[in-house]
Amino acid sequence: MIAVIEPTWYLLLAALLFGIGAFGLLVRRNPLIMFMCIELMLNAANLTFVALATQLGDINGQTAVFFVMVVAAAEVVVGLGIIVSILRRRPGATADDLAELKG
Amino acid sequence: MADLVWLIPAFPLAGFLLILVFGRRLGDPKAGWLATAMVFASFVVSVSVYFDLLGREEDERETVVTLFSWVPLGSLQVDLAFLADPLSVAMCLFVTFIAGLIHMFAIGYMHGDAKFSKFFLYLNLFVFSMTLLVLGENLLVTFLGWEGVGTCSYLLIAFWHTRESAATAGKKAFITNRVGDWGFMLAMFLAFGAVGSLSYSAINEAAEVGALAASTASAIAILLLVGAVGKSAQLPLYIWLPDAMEGPTPVSALIHAATMVTGGVFLLTRVNPIIAASYDWVPTTIAWIGAITALFAATIALAQNDIKKVLAYSTVSQIGYMMLAVGTGGYVAAIFHMVTHAAFKALLFLGAGSVIHGMNDEQDMRKMGALRKFMPITAGTFIVGWLAIAGVPPFSGFWSKDEVLLFALADSTLLYVVGIVTAVLTAFYMTRQVIMVFFGEARWTSLANDDEAPEVAEGEEPVETHHAHGEFKPHESPAIMWIPLVVLAGLAALAGILNVPELFGIPSNSSYKLEEWLHPVIEFGEADISGTWAYDNKYILVGIAVAAVAIGAALGWLVYLRKQIKPWEPSLFANGWYYDSAISWFMGNPGREGFQAVADFDATIVDGAVTGTAVAVKTTAGEVRKGQTGYVRQYAGVIGIGVVLLLGWFVVIRGIL
Numbered sequence: 058m059i060a061v062i063e064p065t066w067y068l069l070l071a072a073l074l075f076g077i078g079a080f081g082l083l084v085r086r087n088p089l090i091m092f093m094c095i096e097l098m099l100n101a102a103n104l105t106f107v108a109l110a111t112q113l114g115d116i117n118g119q120t121a122v123f124f125v126m127v128v129a130a131a132e133v134v135v136g137l138g139i140i141v142s143i144l145r146r147r148p149g150a151t152a153d154d155l156a157e158l159k160g
Numbered sequence: 161m162a163d164l165v166w167l168i169p170a171f172p173l174a175g176f177l178l179i180l181v182f183g184r185r186l187g188d189p190k191a192g193w194l195a196t197a198m199v200f201a202s203f204v205v206s207v208s209v210y211f212d213l214l215g216r217e218e219d220e221r222e223t224v225v226t227l228f229s230w231v232p233l234g235s236l237q238v239d240l241a242f243l244a245d246p247l248s249v250a251m252c253l254f255v256t257f258i259a260g261l262i263h264m265f266a267i268g269y270m271h272g273d274a275k276f277s278k279f280f281l282y283l284n285l286f287v288f289s290m291t292l293l294v295l296g297e298n299l300l301v302t303f304l305g306w307e308g309v310g311t312c313s314y315l316l317i318a319f320w321h322t323r324e325s326a327a328t329a330g331k332k333a334f335i336t337n338r339v340g341d342w343g344f345m346l347a348m349f350l351a352f353g354a355v356g357s358l359s360y361s362a363i364n365e366a367a368e369v370g371a372l373a374a375s376t377a378s379a380i381a382i383l384l385l386v387g388a389v390g391k392s393a394q395l396p397l398y399i400w401l402p403d404a405m406e407g408p409t410p411v412s413a414l415i416h417a418a419t420m421v422t423g424g425v426f427l428l429t430r431v432n433p434i435i436a437a438s439y440d441w442v443p444t445t446i447a448w449i450g451a452i453t454a455l456f457a458a459t460i461a462l463a464q465n466d467i468k469k470v471l472a473y474s475t476v477s478q479i480g481y482m483m484l485a486v487g488t489g490g491y492v493a494a495i496f497h498m499v500t501h502a503a504f505k506a507l508l509f510l511g512a513g514s515v516i517h518g519m520n521d522e523q524d525m526r527k528m529g530a531l532r533k534f535m536p537i538t539a540g541t542f543i544v545g546w547l548a549i550a551g552v553p554p555f556s557g558f559w560s561k562d563e564v565l566l567f568a569l570a571d572s573t574l575l576y577v578v579g580i581v582t583a584v585l586t587a588f589y590m591t592r593q594v595i596m597v598f599f600g601e602a603r604w605t606s607l608a609n610d611d612e613a614p615e616v617a618e619g620e621e622p623v624e625t626h627h628a629h630g631e632f633k634p635h636e637s638p639a640i641m642w643i644p645l646v647v648l649a650g651l652a653a654l655a656g657i658l659n660v661p662e663l664f665g666i667p668s669n670s671s672y673k674l675e676e677w678l679h680p681v682i683e684f685g686e687a688d689i690s691g692t693w694a695y696d697n698k699y700i701l702v703g704i705a706v707a708a709v710a711i712g713a714a715l716g717w718l719v720y721l722r723k724q725i726k727p728w729e730p731s732l733f734a735n736g737w738y739y740d741s742a743i744s745w746f747m748g749n750p751g752r753e754g755f756q757a758v759a760d761f762d763a764t765i766v767d768g769a770v771t772g773t774a775v776a777v778k779t780t781a782g783e784v785r786k787g788q789t790g791y792v793r794q795y796a797g798v799i800g801i802g803v804v805l806l807l808g809w810f811v812v813i814r815g816i817l
Binding site: 079084091159160 | 791800
């Protein structure tokens, strides 16, 4: 008998992923790593959507996921472009170095 | 023909534009002839408009010609419109005619001046403004002309602007006039607020039917009086006129005798229903300002030695008479005196110009004398002007001054006494001037230019030191200058027939012509004096007036020709009652401190509020922006905390979930 995985576990996993992402975003300084952490958080949200959609039998949750993925893809395109051009001009720059607009 | 009334200002405007473009090419004297022709063309149009109106019924003698809508702003509708009615046409007739003669005179007077064509440019612009002033159908068009004549007077007084005193006099005239203009503008605002229109017909009708409250009417009248006092050189704003003698003499004749200074009297006559609808103290104020100015300026004229300064103060004094007439409800008398004064004062000024011209720009009467032998035509015409201004019957000044004094006596004996004393003084100082300039011994050979000459020991021949004036001989002016003098002399002698009373057997169908003509305009404001003691005893008044003239002239004769009485010319009078120096002192000391205090208030309180606000904003912003650290991870942390707090708020406080 295949043990049915309760939706709760999915939610727990998603929470864990989100926590890792948020923690990484706050403690790491490498812009690329921070970027990956954001992706992690986005996908944690996706997992939540899908899990709850299955549990509630509602297709809307899965639809929302597609939107998130499109937004994430667009974000990657723009964000990576910016990061690459920054690192090309200032090799080894961390996120804390990019503080030209501070008050 | 009355529809062509717009041509009256159009001709001088065309002259102005033509000289503006071709002036330098036309040069001396063609530019002058062009300007003169334009002004006479205006006169011809005025005459034809006059005959057109004359041919109509009395209550139809009014034509409004609207050129275009000038200021269409909601309920403020102002047209550029001209009003041809008996008053404006009467003004146009004498303004354009006398201005034309003065233009003609100026061709001779300004001959050889480097800025000859520019002079006529300004003169034509001036005549344009003046005709605009008198023909305006509403207060704003009049104001346009009013400002125009103010600007032109500035340009013309300061015509020889390389001379410091001329430039200063121009500025003084302009600034003093601005003080009066302030009153005019406030009056316009008030009139628009109360009546909703600036047109004379609407304002006057509101006053006539009683739609204008007495308090509003009084305020408008007093503010217009402020304007009139500035333009017509009355106390306390007369100070610019004597200084304005710095301009070329034709300018003095045109602006400061015949036209511009009468603008204030004209304006008050135009709005006579408003004055009639005011409280009683308003006309009384006007009358007293006029009377006091007349007396005050006459005393100053007693002790002036500059040939033009005497005439300048005399002008102030004579306009005082007109104001006196306006204040006592004698609008016809005011206009009558304005016309005769324009003739004889233009004559006197031009005569003075001719003398100055003949004396090589000498203006000090102490260095003249016995000129009648050298300048017979100037002397003859000047004497006619003297008889007219002094009020010797049957010259024009006699009739108009008597009419003014008649209304003064009907109003108040005190005003009449002031008027009679002024008449004595007028006869006295004019006699003094005529004697000093044309009679007595010739002082120009002995005194000419002596302030520049070194000390000469007695008995020594002073010929060498006077080489500049050694062969100098006064000469009569050319025909182009004396022809206007002769015409004006005729006018000054005969202008009285415009409005002779029914005395001395003058038939009633030829008397009071001007009153008949102006009747529709001044009907509402004109005082009814029939039945007063003064009205019933005109012969006595005539006798008093003639006696006053005789006393003044005889005194002048005794003092200055027979030298039986020592001249009495106190420095108080010679210095104009120290009015100018009092103003200078006041403005220099307490005035300056006061204005400094205002400036300080502005710098500290007003500016302080503005800069204080800016400093407060800047400081706050400086503190707040420190929150923007520029660390992305800090922002992310703040956002995260914020999300948690929001969630907490939703869950715990709002109880969602």
